[in-house]
Amino acid sequence: MTGKILNYYAGGNTARGFHNLFESNLNGLERLFILKGGPGTGKSTLMKTIGQKWNDKGYDVEYIHCASDNGSIDGVILRDLKVGIVDGTSPHVIEPKAPGAVEEYVNLGEAWDSEQLSKNKKEILHLCDEISADFQTAYSIFYEALLVHDEWEKIYIENMDYEKANNLTDELMHNFFSKKINKQANVYHRFLGAATPLGAVDFVPNLTDGLKERFFIKGRPGSGKSTLLKKLAANAEASGYDVEIYHCGFDPNSLDMVIVRELGFAIFDSTAPHEYFPERSGDSIIDMYEKTIAPGTDEKHLDDLREISNRYSEKMKEAISFLAEAKRKHDELEAYYVKAMNFSKVEAIQNQIDQEIGRLATTKQK
DSSP states (O other): OOOOEEEEESEEEEBTEEEEOHHHHHTTOSEEEEEEOOTTSSHHHHHHHHHHHHHHTTOOEEEEEOTTSTTOEEEEEEGGGTEEEEEOSTTSOOOOSSBTTTEEEEEGGGGBOHHHHHTTHHHHHHHHHHHHHHHHHHHHHHHHHHHHHHHHHHHHHTTBOHHHHHHHHHHHHHHHOSSOOSSOOOEEEEESEEEETTEEEEOHHHHTTTOSEEEEEEOOTTSSHHHHHHHHHHHHHHTTOOEEEEEOSSOTTSEEEEEETTTTEEEEEOOTTSOOOOOSTTEEEEEHHHHHBOTTHHHHTHHHHHHHHHHHHHHHHHHHHHHHHHHHHHHHHHHHHHHHBOHHHHHHHHHHHHHHHHHHHHHHHO
């Protein structure tokens, strides 16, 4: 019997640059393998292979996906074994807390032919510069989109009934956390979705699979969705419940989802680009526009809202196009490394990591 799989992002291409949320997801691990090596050196394949093997053995596996390369992963965690493997190359540099005792650097550069790579040094350096420039341009345009989004929010903020919003939040907190438990909460910070070279991607169906209740928050920008989620997350932690806090992949300062598995529920912003609708027992809608915004606001500001929405959409498309261009160049860069790699050595390194995980698993079973 295979174990469960959890898919999420811990790094994101955001309006505030590349944002890293790895740390909380690595807390509590007793063994962490940090992979070093260039693009195309087999890091993602190594992690996927080990993850699949242990998942087939019945262990739950968490895959940390890469926001800049659809289909690649940045990490794999076997939480029951307290073991993780992560890509420790830029931009998600992992700082070890107890090198050797907990964290172990694994250098996949041992498997490449440096002489072969040096022949293409000029091309490699040029591509690295180009890729970096594309990412910086994307981040700059995302920030411009954020400023447009602020205009969008302003219309609804000015038409919000804060008393109604606070009453709704208080009611939900009372319903969810009427009982407290006497333990230290584990808190995991992640992203609900990510801006990727293929556009917006999320794992909501996977993340909420098996939960008894799902609350779909509907509303408009600025209608209080993130504020509500922040208060619920803080209350869950204060009540002793383990909580998964999912940040917005566009603006990491905002929240898009809170999951409390001990209580069997998820509550999330179910508007574009991660728009979902109830489809099973236990699903329900919380409409923030209906509950907190003055009636007729959409109609009153129709022309302005349409113009703002169009400007925002164009900025987002433009930013995504630079992520796609960075990915195209990254593929070119990878090709140089693939040609210089001895993948039998990478496989040997993979087997060494797998054997150590096996020893840890045996120790925990005793």
